[in-house]
Amino acid sequence: MTTILDDNCRRLLRTCTPPRLTEADLDRALARFEGRRRPAPAHGRVVAAAAAVLLIAVLLVWPSPPTPTIPATQATPDDIAQLIKDLGAPETREKAAARLIAIGPPALAPLERALYHEDPEIRVQSQAVAKIVRRGHEIRPTVDFVLAAIKIVRTRWSARDFTDFDKAVVEAFHPEVPDQVRYVPRRTIEEFFDTQLPGVKMVPAKKDALTPALVAALEKNDGLVFVGRGGAPVDLSEIVLFTLPDKVGWSAYVVLHVGGIETAVEGLRYQHASSEEDLGLFVRLPLFTPREGGGLTVGALDPKSPLAAFFRKGDLLRTLDDKPLAAPKDLAPMAERGYHTLAMERQGKPFLIEMRCAARVLLKLSPKAEPEAQRLLELADQTWPTNPDRALELYTDFIARFGGSELYTKERRAQILDRMAEAMSRKR
Amino acid sequence: MLHAVDADLQSSFRDIYPRIFRFVFSRTGLDPADVDDLVQETLAHGWQRRREFLEQASFETWLLSIARHKIADYWRSRRTRSRAADVAVAIDRLAQAPVPEDLLRTAEMRERVDSALRRLDDDYARVLTLRYLDDLPVKAIAERLGETESAIESRLTRARDAFRNLLGEPP
Numbered sequence: 001m002t003t004i005l006d007d008n009c010r011r012l013l014r015t016c017t018p019p020r021l022t023e024a025d026l027d028r029a030l031a032r033f034e035g036r037r038r039p040a041p042a043h044g045r046v047v048a049a050a051a052a053v054l055l056i057a058v059l060l061v062w063p064s065p066p067t068p069t070i071p072a073t074q075a076t077p078d079d080i081a082q083l084i085k086d087l088g089a090p091e092t093r094e095k096a097a098a099r100l101i102a103i104g105p106p107a108l109a110p111l112e113r114a115l116y117h118e119d120p121e122i123r124v125q126s127q128a129v130a131k132i133v134r135r136g137h138e139i140r141p142t143v144d145f146v147l148a149a150i151k152i153v154r155t156r157w158s159a160r161d162f163t164d165f166d167k168a169v170v171e172a173f174h175p176e177v178p179d180q181v182r183y184v185p186r187r188t189i190e191e192f193f194d195t196q197l198p199g200v201k202m203v204p205a206k207k208d209a210l211t212p213a214l215v216a217a218l219e220k221n222d223g224l225v226f227v228g229r230g231g232a233p234v235d236l237s238e239i240v241l242f243t244l245p246d247k248v249g250w251s252a253y254v255v256l257h258v259g260g261i262e263t264a265v266e267g268l269r270y271q272h273a274s275s276e277e278d279l280g281l282f283v284r285l286p287l288f289t290p291r292e293g294g295g296l297t298v299g300a301l302d303p304k305s306p307l308a309a310f311f312r313k314g315d316l317l318r319t320l321d322d323k324p325l326a327a328p329k330d331l332a333p334m335a336e337r338g339y340h341t342l343a344m345e346r347q348g349k350p351f352l353i354e355m356r357c358a359a360r361v362l363l364k365l366s367p368k369a370e371p372e373a374q375r376l377l378e379l380a381d382q383t384w385p386t387n388p389d390r391a392l393e394l395y396t397d398f399i400a401r402f403g404g405s406e407l408y409t410k411e412r413r414a415q416i417l418d419r420m421a422e423a424m425s426r427k428r
Numbered sequence: 429m430l431h432a433v434d435a436d437l438q439s440s441f442r443d444i445y446p447r448i449f450r451f452v453f454s455r456t457g458l459d460p461a462d463v464d465d466l467v468q469e470t471l472a473h474g475w476q477r478r479r480e481f482l483e484q485a486s487f488e489t490w491l492l493s494i495a496r497h498k499i500a501d502y503w504r505s506r507r508t509r510s511r512a513a514d515v516a517v518a519i520d521r522l523a524q525a526p527v528p529e530d531l532l533r534t535a536e537m538r539e540r541v542d543s544a545l546r547r548l549d550d551d552y553a554r555v556l557t558l559r560y561l562d563d564l565p566v567k568a569i570a571e572r573l574g575e576t577e578s579a580i581e582s583r584l585t586r587a588r589d590a591f592r593n594l595l596g597e598p599p
Contacts, residue, residue, distance in 0.1 A: 004524060006588065008523075008526060009560055010560040012541050012595075013541070013556060013557070013560040014561065015533065016532060016540075016542070017541060017545070017561070018449060018450045018453040019460050026446070029468070030442070032464075032468055033445075033471050118465075119465060
């Protein structure tokens, strides 16, 4: 009996009495209270204030993704739950916020659920961090594009591999061509920032000046800052400021204006329209080599090809309508009428092409023209086995003159395009 | 006290915090980390409203009244059923059967233990604390208090009985 009473007394005293608070416990509680004693940040003001620079900094240290989707930094649900809890304490908040932003989309759902957390501090801070994560996910493809373009510029700068610097920058950023490039061959810190770009504060007396805030942001963000129209660092903007390296760091910077970036929160998009024939032929040509890790690499295009103006040798085609491209046949749907989205990379720069595959207008041939069209087609078919080059000319002539007619059926088109592709391949 | 909090938060805090912590702990079934959350909420609320403090009572009493509201909010949000009847049965059978683990973490049990310890004779409370919280063997307790082992053994027996009796009385 005594043993049971003895055991119960031990358990009651150990479980039902408050733990003894050590000096360290009191120090922690005091630090926590002092953090709360300050005015509560309105809607995560503290986190949001650092967000612009922090977001770019985090994006810069993430490894470049092999596909347009962003890989998650390794973190277990328990890790994420602990980090969210850490948002409630001032001494751990900044570190936890940075880590959650680095984790990215996998942290989003738990962060959104934290809106109902019992700690009001965590409710506010978690929603501020969730907002940054969402924004980071949206702008990531565009930031990747700019980073890759800047890497090309810096490489050429270090190798002195250019005669016209502005042209080198334009080439590096293609197809998002900057409409203004400003090279500043010295580093100056002044009160105002003058880009000589439209919409940005002009201070004629203090040209080429960087504010200390911009210099600090450049130092923190690997030499890249997006600048808002007021001249302050922001998370994404059409005004891009980046440094050029020298032996001791950087001594020159470039400011450029790339019009499409500010609105391109989900990646830079370009539009292109082609006919069924051009695209049909393009996807049939033996131009595409599957790349290890996914995607198709574009080979050398005939300069006369209508698509040569858009595609370049070395371009990497990633996905078509969100479906990964692993073999050349996966490109076939691009030649079907309608709109398609092609995700691709050029020299490491990811962007999207909204491709429109257009059909010719269907014509009703006149009684006089119909026999002529029929004869031309038969002649091309007959010539094909013995003289493919001549047949190619006849088919091209037929498409040019009667491509919109009822004679040019879907099956006929497929046959002709197959033969044209075969003939062109033989030539290559 | 209000001025003391304003002027020297650190020393006031170290004085006030453990008392409010104990108060909240003994009235909720919360883990220490969650108790700390409620205490922090109480102190932050008190700090924000410190100008409303009219000095009609002590600052600590005023904070404890805020803590009471916070505890009431906590219970309202949980809507848990009372375990008072279960606790009473367990205490009644304290010498016959182990107290169920889930009852050890109820606010009712904590409040009874807190109340019993406060009313317990100091000598009994001391030996119970040394034996069960500090986990000292009887011999070490005897050495520390300068008494014989048999005296400590017999005092422990009386202390356990007194503690059991006080637990049986509602706080």
